[in-house]
Amino acid sequence: MVAAICWGKGKTVTVEEIEVDPPKATEVRVKMLCASLCHTDISSIQGFPHNQFPLALGHEGIGVVESIGDExxxxxxGDFIIPTYIGECEECENCVSGKTNVCLTHPVRLTGLMPDNSSRLSIKGQKLYHVLSCATWSEYVVVDVNYLTKVDPNINLAYASFISCGFSTGYGASWKEAKIETGSTVAVFGLGAVGLGAISGAKMMGASKIIGIDKNEKKKEIGEAFGMTHFINPSGSDKSPSELVKELCGMGVDYCIECTGVPTLLTQSVEATKVGIGKTIAVGIGAEPVAPFGLLAMLFGRTLKGSCFGGVKTKSDLSIIANKCQKEEFPLQELFTHEVSLVDIGKAFEFLKQPNCVKVVIRM
Structure with missing residues (x-):
């Protein structure tokens, strides 16, 4: 079978034949049906979150169970599933606390390997690493059962792929992490799939003013489709993004969701919130090291909180998002701008350079 492979940091992605082993006791072998491209995949090619190669790419997608382990x-x-990069045991200290979705039993795996630190994927006799819990840009993949969520087989395949990571991360940041109150004001930095998910979550929570910030003017229309009320393009002004936000909201917004992963915007996102009560959720991350942070912005009582998968629990919450997706409560068709086949994966990276590109769907 074939998969998209990167042989080294920054090298061109190629589609090659690989071998996929049968699943072990607590594992599932999945026939992938549809995947999509996320910024984390780009970071992985650049050596983040781990610098292990050769690397089988992809972590967003949907597939069907081909075989299962004995346990x-x-x-x-035949079950339809979406892979997740975090699990939920419902028993550990974190799961029962109700304060976080970061499970201690099934955490985010940054090794590029299975929980037993081995791999089910190989190429030319050489072990393959994968992005987080799996490698969705592959015709088949093996995933630990604790990192899979069952979905209705009638769900739109492309949309299911979007909610497996990007969109749900943003949506959860507004819903589960910020816990936005009705009538609140919100600013969202970066209007990719994550940012549009954050806008959608803010709208669902009843925010009165939702400000989208992006240098791409084409994001204005799509942001409005998800519920954005105001748009800022900072490239057309000498003022900082936080200053532009305050021109719309006086002392700043109640909540800010930072989705770009651009280090210099982290301080800006905090400074865009109100002193004393402002809360910023950081969900964007990239390969670049974080620049010196403006601690002064924090000393005036603001809060900065990191987030994994937007605070969404894979058993308790992801099924709710999937149900809303199936009922078409989100305009996810607005995300679907480009499509390629797996064998033409190189075109996906070219599409990303186009200003109208939001999500690239990959068909197996």
């Missing part, structure tokens, strides 16, 4: 009880062959 798998909650899934069967």
């Amino acid at each position: 798998v009880r909650n899934l069967k062959e």
Whole structure:
């Protein structure tokens, strides 16, 4: 079978034949149906979050169960699933606390390997690493059962891929992390799939003013489709993004969701919030090291909170998002701008350079 492979940091992605082993006791082998491209995949090519190669790419997608290990009880062959990069045991200290979605039993895996620190993927006799819990840009992949969520087989495949990471991360940041109150003001930095998810979550929570910030003027229309009320393009002004936000909201916004991962915008996102009560959720991350942070902005009582998967729990919350997706409560068709086949994966990176590109769908 074939998969998209990167042989080294910054090298061109190629589609090659690989071998995929049968699943072990608590694992599932999945036939991938559809995947999509996320910024984390770009970071992985650049050596983040781990610098292990050769690397089988992809972490967003949807597939169907092809075979299961002896100890798998909650899934069967033919079930439709989406892979997740964090699990939920419902028993550890963090899961029962109700304060976080970061499970201690099934955490985010940054090794590029299975929980037993081995791999089910190989190429020319050489072990393959993968992005987070799996490698969705592959015709088949093996995933630990604790990193899979079952979905209705009638769900739109492309949309299911979007909610497997990007959109749900932003949506959850507004819903689960910020816990935005009705009538609040919100600023969202970066209007990719994550930022548009944050806008959608802010709208659902009843925010009165939702400001989208992006240098791409084409994002204005799509942001409005998800619920954005005001748009700022900082490239057309000598003022900082935080100053432009305050021109719309006086002392600043109640909440800010930072989705770009651009280090210099982290301080800006905090300074865009109100002193004393402003809260910023940082969900964007990239390969660049974080620049010196403006601590002074924090000393006036603002809060900065990091977030993993937008605070969404894979058992408790992701099914809610999937149900809303199936009921078409989100205009996810606005995200679907480009499509390629797996064998033409190189075109996906070219599409990303186009200003009208939001999500690239990859068909197997």
